[in-house]
Amino acid sequence: MDTYQFALSMRTALYQCGQVARALQGQVTPENKAPDSPHQTSTEVSVVDRLCQEILLLRAQEVAPGVDVQSEELADCPPEILALFDRGPHRYALILDPLDGTGEYLAGGSRYGHMLGLLDQETGRMDCGMIYFPAAFRLYLGVRGRGAWVQDGLGGDLRPMPRCAPPRTVEDVKRLRPEDYGAFRRLGFGVVPPESASAAYELTRVAEGDLGAMAMRHFHGHDSAISSVIIEELGGLVVVEGGAPVRYDAGMPRMPLVVLSLDPEYAQGLAETLGA
Known part of the structure; x- marks a missing residue:
């Protein structure tokens, strides 16, 4: 698969998600889903999550029907849409987070995003990652x-x-x-507060070089996966506890520790220390 052409073909669907989200912000009823584990503290969801998921899936089916599909709200996807995709297993899995930062969105904030990527299931690495922030009309692509x-x-x-x-x-x-x-202090890292409730937004701060590193404990795989290829293509490093290179599973389960930084030394040092 030509992952670059796939990404170019998916841009319009991300823009459509952004237009839907912007038009409906402040008009949708907040909902809550059951937590998937004791680690889950954010349970907000809305009809916008589901609408954006359907927009992205319908376009992806036109562009790449021969992929497996994993999305944060897949349990609520109409079976008629899922039936459009070829039966797997396939080498690539489409990874979606239709609305990252749902709590931020429902609170009227602007730092929410729509993101998608392609996971190479043979290597466990993301081959493509796209993040779109509609309030800023800004798209990141790796x-x-x-x-x-x-x-x-x-x-x-x-x-x-x-x-x-x-x-x-x-x-x-x-x-x-x-x-x-204490480990941060010993390693000489300053600790700074987040600027949003969106993992995608915070990880673009890492990719832009505004934030040195993120150490993410017990986040779902998709929270870091889609950004990982952007950071790695900029010369950065994404590792798990002990400093081993990250490998993602298509189910995107929670991961004990993922560390991301543009500076490989930062990522390696944090992963080795925090994973000890």
């Missing part, structure tokens, strides 16, 4: 072996993302352990 780009505006050009030297900072993300903060 394709393994090809590069990472950013686009501003619905009709803007894709511009190569620069590789920036990040500060020695780590985010005070949920589910960190008390002893993690």
Whole structure:
């Protein structure tokens, strides 16, 4: 599969999700789903999550029907849509988070996004990742072996993302352990607060070089997977406890620890220390 052409073909669907989300913000009824584990603290969901999921799936079926499908709200997807995809197993899995930062969205915030990617199930690595922030009309795109780009505006050009030297900072993300903060101090990292409730937004801060690293404990795989290829294409590193390279499963289960940084030394040091 030409993953770059796949990504270009999926841009319009992300824009459509953004237009739906912007038009309906403040008009939808907040809902709550049952937590999937004791680690889950954010249970907000809405009809916008489901609508965006359907938009992305319908377009993906036209572009790449021969993929497996994993989405955060897949249990609520109409079976008629899922039936459009060829029966697997397939090499690639389409990974969707139709509305990342649902709590932010429902609260009237602007730092929510729509994201998708392609997982190579033979390697366990993401070959493509796309994140779109509709309030800013900004799209991030990474394709393994090809590069990472950013686009501003619905009709803007894709511009190569620069590789920036990040500060020695780590985010005070949920589910960190008390002893993690001591490890940060010993390693010389400053701890900074998050700017949003969206994992996608926070990880683009890592990709932009505004934030040094994120150490994510017990997050679902899709929370870091789609951003991982963007960060890696910029020369960064994404690792699990002990410093081993990350490998994702198509089911995107929660992972004990994933560390992401543009600076491989930051990522390796944090993963080895926090995973000890």
